[in-house]
Amino acid sequence: MQQTVAPMISYEDAGAASAWLVExxxxxxxxxxxxxxxxxxxxxxxxEAGGLVMLAEPTPAYRGPTRHxxxxxxxxAWLEVPYVIDGVHVYVPDLDAHFARAVAAGATILAExxxxxxxxxxxxxxxxxxxxxxxxxxxxxxx
Numbered sequence: 001m002q003q004t005v006a007p008m009i010s011y012e013d014a015g016a017a018s019a020w021l022v023e024x025x026x027x028x029x030x031x032x033x034x035x036x037x038x039x040x041x042x043x044x045x046x047x048e049a050g051g052l053v054m055l056a057e058p059t060p061a062y063r064g065p066t067r068h069x070x071x072x073x074x075x076x077a078w079l080e081v082p083y084v085i086d087g088v089h090v091y092v093p094d095l096d097a098h099f100a101r102a103v104a105a106g107a108t109i110l111a112e113x114x115x116x117x118x119x120x121x122x123x124x125x126x127x128x129x130x131x132x133x134x135x136x137x138x139x140x141x142x143x
Contacts, residue, residue, distance in 0.1 A: 007088045008054040011128055012064050014040035018055055020127055021045055024105030025090070025134075026098060027053065048098075049091045049137060064128030082110040084123055087131030095120050095136040102134075 011017040018040070021027045027045035035041040039057040046052055065086075069076040078085050092098040099113050099122050110123035110131065120136040 003051055006052040006054055008056070009088070009130055010058045010062050010064075011040075011055055011130075012057065012062060012067065013128075014043055014055045014057045017126065017128060018043050018045060020105065021053075021055075024102050024107050024126070025132065026092070026101060047090050048093055051090060053088060064130065065125075066127075066129030069129070079129060082123060084110070084131040084133040087123075087133055089133045089135065091137045092134050093137050095122065095134060098134055 009017075015032075018027075018029050018032070022029060022045070026048050029043060030046050031042075031044045032040060033042040039060075041056055043055045044052060045055065065075065065079060069079050095113055099109075102122075102124050103109065106127075108125040110125060111121070113120060113122040118135075119138065122134050124132050124134070126132065
């Protein structure tokens with residue numbers, strides 16, 4: 001099935017975020033547009049299973065979830081729960097290997113791999129606090 005929706009995620013440092021997402025979550029950066037001031041205006045990352053995520057640094061005033069929570073009680077409360085709130089769901093071919101890679105890269109683990117009624121999953125946060133929900137590819141290989 002062709003992907004028809006792509007998440008667009010803002011980062012304080014999209015270049016560093018892209019490098020970390022490649023290392024920790026196995027994405028491959030496929031394009032990058034650098035603005036005249038050096039900020040990443042747009043980057044595209046492809047997942048192991050072929051999904052697309054877009055990143056950018058929208059403005060120097062942007063604060064990621066972790067930094068936002070430092071000055072906003074509501075944001076801090078949202079980050080206290082281990083669930084994926086305003087996050088990205090990604091299917092991966094080998095959940096346990098993916099989890100090990102994320103741990104080795106220093107991902108904040110919100111929930112270790114577990115079986116659920118809908119599949120095997122784990123949840124993690126990246127260095128800026130964006131939340132990621134990883135699920136093993138269904139047996140038929142089609143997400």
